[in-house]
Amino acid sequence: MLDNKIKSKAEIRAEKLLPGNQNFTTITDDIAGVPESKKTPIQWWLLFGFALSLLAIFAGSVGFLIWEGTGIWGINNPVFWGWAIINFVWWVGIGHAGTLISAILHLFRQNWRNAINRFAETMTLFAVICALVFPGIHVGRIWLAYWFFPIPNQMGLWPNMRSPLIWDFFAVFTYFTVSLLFWYTGLIPDLATLRDRAKTNLKRKIYGFFALGWRGGNRQWQHYELAYLVLAGISTPLVLSVHSVVSSDFATSIIPGWHTTIFPPYFVAGAIYSGFGMVMTLSIIARKVYNLGHIITVEHLDKMAQIMLLTGCMVGYAYSMEFFVAWYSGNAYESFAFVNRALGPYWWGYWVMIFCNVVVPQFFWFERYRRHIPFLFITSILVNIGMWFERFVIVVVTLHRDFMPGAWAMYNPTIFDVSIYVGTFGLFFTGFLLFLRFLPMVSIAEAKLVLPESNPHHGHEE
Amino acid sequence: MNTYGVIARFDTPLALVHAAEKVKDAGFKDFDCHSPFPIHGMDDAMGLKRSKLGYVIGAMGLTGALFGFGLQTWIHSIEYPMNISGKPFFAYPAYAIITFELMVLFSAFGAVFGMMYFNSIPRFHHPVFYSDKFSRVTSDAFYVSIEISDPKYNEEEVKSFLEKIGGTDIEVLKDEN
Structure with a gap:
């Protein structure tokens, strides 16, 4: 007898990504069981209560901002851009990992992404919503925010299409819409699963309405798969364009420290880096609360840590290259801007950034640390602290000292800068927790594709 | 029955x-x-x-790109030419971004709504x-x-x-x- 049967590559991979004896039925039961369960974990209620309190802070602060105006913030002359822009860039950046995971890794046929892509896409949606809040409220007169749109108006005026700020509006708006469509398209088959398993008529009707009458026929899958592939294909350049355009808000100005061509790739790398940090934080919490360690495995966390190592090193390269070019250019203002970052009054911001973004990911060279869950949890939070400080350094530290020493000033945030930023976490987590409660947090259809028996040809290939 | x-x-x-x-x-x-x-x-x-969906997406993408470029050209060259920091009225390199974004946006609509059309969904019965x-x-x-x-x-x-x-x-x- 052939007891020592040689395992195919597909089988070995499946064992790592879906350990234990899992089949199509158990995958459906495990994932769909979470939104179907009548019992909500106590941790969920605690987190939800916390998120709602933050959301209340958010609503109150934004309400006061609209009432009183942007004077309640710490912005001054010369630091006209403060926390609002930092937070905008930070939240958009976090969103980017979601698109990277769902689109780029799909194009590269990285099946391991199937356990985390729904998760990451949802994170993208809510992160981009949080980001969109800031351009909306920082204009001051929020009731005139429709001036962003190129619509005919009584003044006969149009947005200036030659300005990077309006490019940014179009980029982020498109990004949000495409992310929403991508997320919803991926959900359709899973909503059908929930519809077919629903115990009550109301649930069946609600899930059934959004499942659009999906019946899993191959005549449907054929068009569906093509649509999904194309969405992945167009999201890939889109996500690269979005943070490039965000960076051009800075790079097209003439401020020393901003006026550099390295900004677009540097911003994109940083965005992916921070986004993976956030996916890591969220998935470690969710797999713990919902006991999904066999679906979101250590193997997945390990792979995410590897991507963080890669993008962390890219960010580190950008930091050193900026310094080199500032010196090599021989431009006194440019050189000063960078010396001021590292040794000026805000030196601590710079070194927090270097520590979190350059030093911390170096641990991921070692497999031990990539698979140590408490360590990963702490580093994933440090990464996002570091990336927040990166934007602080770029926005505030650059602006507070430019060409004329007579125009220099220090910047101090007020309580409302802090409360609106903290409040966006309420917006983010309220949305995210509701998603965890009512929708499948892992794509049920795609998780099954990791099993070798889902592919009738797996015996012949590889 | x-x-x-x-x-x-x-x-x-x-x-x-x-x-x-x-x-x-x-x-x-x-x-x-x-x-x-x-x-x-x-x-x-x-x-x-x-699947013929690809043609729909392609046509939508092209429409989006033409619309985006056309909109910007029309606004700054025809509808209300306005001198802002001496930038040319027909600043076509600056139009690349919005042209691209609208191409992506329209393609995405083409992909999702085209998929629904070919699949005849929503269809609840x-x-x-x-x-x-x-x-x-x-x-x-x-x-x-x-x-x-x-x-x-x-x-x-x-x-x-x-x-x-x-x-x-x-x-x-x-x-x-």
Whole structure:
């Protein structure tokens, strides 16, 4: 007898990504069981209560901002851009990992992404919503925010299409819409699963309405798969364009420290880096609360840590290259801007950034640390602290000292800068927790594709 | 009571692919293979032509790009030429970004709404929903359905044919009234 049967590559991979004896039925039961369960974990209620309190802070602060105006913030002359822009860039950046995971890794046929892509896409949606809040409220007169749109108006005026700020509006708006469509398209088959398993008529009707009458026929899958592939294909350049355009808000100005061509790739790398940090934080919490360690495995966390190592090193390269070019250019203002970052009054911001973004990911060279869950949890939070400080350094530290020493000033945030930023976490987590409660947090259809028996040809290939 | 077709269950994706080949070879046209996830190689097994969705997406993308470029050109060259920091009115390099973004936006609409159009969804009623067992198809079951609109449809023959090629749980789809 052939007891020592040689395992195919597909089988070995499946064992790592879906350990234990899992089949199509158990995958459906495990994932769909979470939104179907009548019992909500106590941790969920605690987190939800916390998120709602933050959301209340958010609503109150934004309400006061609209009432009183942007004077309640710490912005001054010369630091006209403060926390609002930092937070905008930070939240958009976090969103980017979601698109990277769902689109780029799909194009590269990285099946391991199937356990985390729904998760990451949802994170993208809510992160981009949080980001969109800031351009909306920082204009001051929020009731005139429709001036962003190129619509005919009584003044006969149009947005200036030659300005990077309006490019940014179009980029982020498109990004949000495409992310929403991508997320919803991926959900359709899973909503059908929930519809077919629903115990009550109301649930069946609600899930059934959004499942659009999906019946899993191959005549449907054929068009569906093509649509999904194309969405992945167009999201890939889109996500690269979005943070490039965000960076051009800075790079097209003439401020020393901003006026550099390295900004677009540097911003994109940083965005992916921070986004993976956030996916890591969220998935470690969710797999713990919902006991999904066999679906979101250590193997997945390990792979995410590897991507963080890669993008962390890219960010580190950008930091050193900026310094080199500032010196090599021989431009006194440019050189000063960078010396001021590292040794000026805000030196601590710079070194927090270097520590979190350059030093911390170096641990991921070692497999031990990539698979140590408490360590990963702490580093994933440090990464996002570091990336927040990166934007602080770029926005505030650059602006507070430019060409004329007579125009220099220090910047101090007020309580409302802090409360609106903290409040966006309420917006983010309220949305995210509701998603965890009512929708499948892992794509049920795609998780099954990791099993070798889902592919009738797996015996012949590889 | 109206009859709509016959369904039969198969155990694995592989069995479903083989069944699809046999149904196609037997000359049926209005049939479908239902599965919880897309199965690689099923399009060939069923003899389906390439999806035409790509053309729709391409046309939408082109429309978006032309619209984006046209909008910006019209605004700054025709509708309200305004001198802002001496930038040229027809600053076409600066139009690249919004042209690209609108191309992506329109393509995405083309992909999603085109997919819905080709799949005829939303459609909340369908004969296969008359079967109770069929609901497992979104979890772990694999079904072949042959519809009554097929020119070769004959209830008894179809039932015995599906049984012969290995189908189980064979059901005739009927509505209740």
